[in-house]
Amino acid sequence: MIELNDVGTQPKLLQEFLNWYGKYNLVLDGIIGAKSEKAIKDFQTKENLVVDGKFGIKCLERAKLIDKTPIKDTNKEENIMVTKAIDISYWQGKVSRENFEKVKKDGIKSVIQRSGYTSQSKFSLNTDSTMINNIINAAAVGLNVGIYHYSQAISVSEAKKEAEFCLNTIKKYKSYINLPVFFDWEWGGRLSASKASKLGKTKCTEICNAFCKVIKDAGYDTGVYASLSVFNGYLNPSSIDDKYLIWVAQYNNTCSYTRKKYMWQYSSSGSVKGLSGRIDMNYLYGDTPTPSPAPQPIIPGAIKVDGSWGADTTRKIQEKFGLNKDGIISSQPKSCKKYLSACSTSSWKFVTVSKGSATVKAMQRWLKVSTDGKMGPKTIKALQKKLGVGVDGYCGSKTVRALQNYLNN
Numbered sequence: 400m401i402e403l404n405d406v407g408t409q410p411k412l413l414q415e416f417l418n419w420y421g422k423y424n425l426v427l428d429g430i431i432g433a434k435s436e437k438a439i440k441d442f443q444t445k446e447n448l449v450v451d452g453k454f455g456i457k458c459l460e461r462a463k464l465i466d467k468t469p470i471k472d473t474n475k476e477e478n479i480m481v482t483k484a485i486d487i488s489y490w491q492g493k494v495s496r497e498n499f500e501k502v503k504k505d506g507i508k509s510v511i512q513r514s515g516y517t518s519q520s521k522f523s524l525n526t527d528s529t530m531i532n533n534i535i536n537a538a539a540v541g542l543n544v545g546i547y548h549y550s551q552a553i554s555v556s557e558a559k560k561e562a563e564f565c566l567n568t569i570k571k572y573k574s575y576i577n578l579p580v581f582f583d584w585e586w587g588g589r590l591s592a593s594k595a596s597k598l599g600k601t602k603c604t605e606i607c608n609a610f611c612k613v614i615k616d617a618g619y620d621t622g623v624y625a626s627l628s629v630f631n632g633y634l635n636p637s638s639i640d641d642k643y644l645i646w647v648a649q650y651n652n653t654c655s656y657t658r659k660k661y662m663w664q665y666s667s668s669g670s671v672k673g674l675s676g677r678i679d680m681n682y683l684y685g686d687t688p689t690p691s692p693a694p695q696p697i698i699p700g701a702i703k704v705d706g707s708w709g710a711d712t713t714r715k716i717q718e719k720f721g722l723n724k725d726g727i728i729s730s731q732p733k734s735c736k737k738y739l740s741a742c743s744t745s746s747w748k749f750v751t752v753s754k755g756s757a758t759v760k761a762m763q764r765w766l767k768v769s770t771d772g773k774m775g776p777k778t779i780k781a782l783q784k785k786l787g788v789g790v791d792g793y794c795g796s797k798t799v800r801a802l803q804n805y806l807n808n
Contacts, residue, residue: 400652401439401454405431409653413454416462417442456652460669460680484662484681486547488513491674493532496804497787499540501673509543509578509683510534514568516549519588522557524564531572532808538575539704539804545578547624548610551590553598555609558582562613579620579644579661582610585629595633604635611643622646624664627656646681660684701807706796709743713758715806720761728774730754735775738792741799742774 401413411429418425423438431439436452443450446461483506487494494502502510512534513527534544548565552558565580584607586592595603607623614621622644623634630636630647636658639645644661647654654663662681669680702711710726717724726746731739732753739747755772763770766781776792783790786801 401431403431403436403452456666459652460666481682481684482508484509484511484683485671486511486679486681487533489527489529491676493529494536494674496536496539496808498673499536499542500787502671503540503542505672507542507671509545510537511545511547511578511581514546514548514565517551517561519551524561526568534572534575543578544576545581546576547581547583549583550610551587552606553590553594555605558606558610559613562610566614566617579622580614581622581624581646582607583624585625600633600635603633604638607634607639620644622661630656702803704800704803706741706800707743708741708799710746712803713746716762717758719806722758722761728758729756731756732773735773738776738779739774739794741794741796
């Protein structure tokens with residue numbers, strides 16, 4: 400919380416942000432005086448927040464969503480690049496590509512998806528049923544993707560088994576993952592504070608490192624997620640962060656973890672467009688990789704996402720509508736060819752006198768437009784609107800990629 404009469408580095412960083420936000424021309428003296436307080440209230444008014452002149456966690460969350468360039472972490476003396484990340488699991492459900500687009504537009508750069516979990520009552524390993532859908536769709540819209548496994552390991556051997564299970568779960572989807580794989584070690588059922596106390600710091604640290612070593616040996620970056628109290632009271636961070644990354648949870652407007660960290664989970668009750676309910680919010684420190692173009696789908700029956708509408712794409716459409724899967728779009732007027740630059744001439748048949756295509760008619764019924772069987776600008780615009788891409792009436796590679804991704808899901 401930063402309020403009237405506060406003095407120091409954090410108030411100065413806040414003044415810098417407020418000057419960026421509203422051009423208030425505040426003196427960067429690190430003192431929250433009347434003018435700085437007025438700027439805070441103005442910010443709160445414009446962002447529909449409680450107007451009390453106090454810059455707390457809600458204000459900080461909103462500031463991070465507004466700022467299109469990473470801003471300074473209020474816990475750091477030096478400048479550091481910070482981007483926003485969320486972590487999700489079964490509790491957020493299967494997220495569509497359209498909703499991940501909303502997530503991205505809301506300022507989120509990275510998604511850490513749960514791959515699986517260990518039961519709290521007994522040592523039983525389980526996959527997260529939303530993982531495949533979510534990492535494919537997140538990667539498709541250009542979000543960075545990482546992984547975590549929710550652990551209940553109370554021995555080195557159990558941690559190794561969890562790591563092997565995690566690797567087996569994600570191995571077919573490695574091309575979608577460009578961020579680390581994390582060991583989520585937090586109190587649950589069989590793993591508790593009292594159990595960790597009995598094990599001791601050395602053994603608890605060995606458990607965390609055992610998981611990470613297996614993951615690292617498989618070629619992934621890796622690290623440990625835990626609360627501030629767990630890192631400080633039950634682990635030896637210096638024996639972890641010399642080899643692996645640290646992701647610390649502390650729900651506050653500053654993070655008091657003093658060692659180097661990769662991510663800070665600062666809230667479990669965030670709100671992100673495209674997702675429902677309360678969301679875990681994180682700051683990720685340093686540069687993140689530039690997301691690669693969406694990898695080719697590897698789920699059974701998926702088609703190649705290459706932006707070219709050929710026979711395979713047509714067959715997938717025909718399969719969707721229960722038609723004969725010949726891979727041909729027949730009897731299209733030559734006048735429409737100029738609107739279909741990404742459509743393969745070998746599987747599209749253009750004629751002078753067109754009767755239309757049964758496949759296109761099925762699409763038109765789906766799109767709720769006139770069913771003449773001809774792929775003209777009106778049908779293309781309806782398709783683009785359905786897919787959530789730019790609407791211009793021309794079926795280019797971007798539209799076709801969106802269609803191919805849609806068909807694969």
